[in-house]
Amino acid sequence: MATLIVTGRLGQDSELKEFSGKQCLKFSVAFDDGFGASKKTIWVNCSMWGDRGAKLQQYLKKGSIVEVSGKPSIRAYDKDGPKASLDLNVGDLTMHGGGDKHSSQKKPADLDDDSMPF
Numbered sequence: 001m002a003t004l005i006v007t008g009r010l011g012q013d014s015e016l017k018e019f020s021g022k023q024c025l026k027f028s029v030a031f032d033d034g035f036g037a038s039k040k041t042i043w044v045n046c047s048m049w050g051d052r053g054a055k056l057q058q059y060l061k062k063g064s065i066v067e068v069s070g071k072p073s074i075r076a077y078d079k080d081g082p083k084a085s086l087d088l089n090v091g092d093l094t095m096h097g098g099g100d101k102h103s104s105q106k107k108p109a110d111l112d113d114d115s116m117p118f
Contacts, residue, residue: 004072004088006031006044007065007096014060016053025053027060029068029088044068048090056093065096 008031015026025048030041046068048056060066070091076084 002072003069005069007067010060010062010064010066012062014057016057022049023054024049025057029066045085045087046090059095067094067096
């Protein structure tokens with residue numbers, strides 16, 4: 001079995017869907033390949049099945065940096081000509097931050113330099 005590991009940013013907020021009574025969290029991860037004029041963005045369509053996806057949905061927001069690994073597949077489709085997509089059935093996910101710029105973290109208090117003992 002092949003395993004693909006991808007680190008990148010979510011392109012939009014994750015969506016929880018249901019197929020045949022089973023929950024599936026859908027999201028896409030983008031990463032850049034190449035540099036300069038030949039740089040291009042590669043998109044990976046990710047699916048995470050089961051309860052884990054439902055629990056993670058609230059955290060997987062547009063711009064979040066994640067590392068995902070799982071079983072890859074390529075799907076051909078015909079929209080404005082023949083195309084293909086890279087799909088990943090996610091087995092493992094690690095969050096690396098990013099996402100919403102309006103986080104709930106408090107800003108550090110302003111310190112008066114004159115009160116420093118050194």
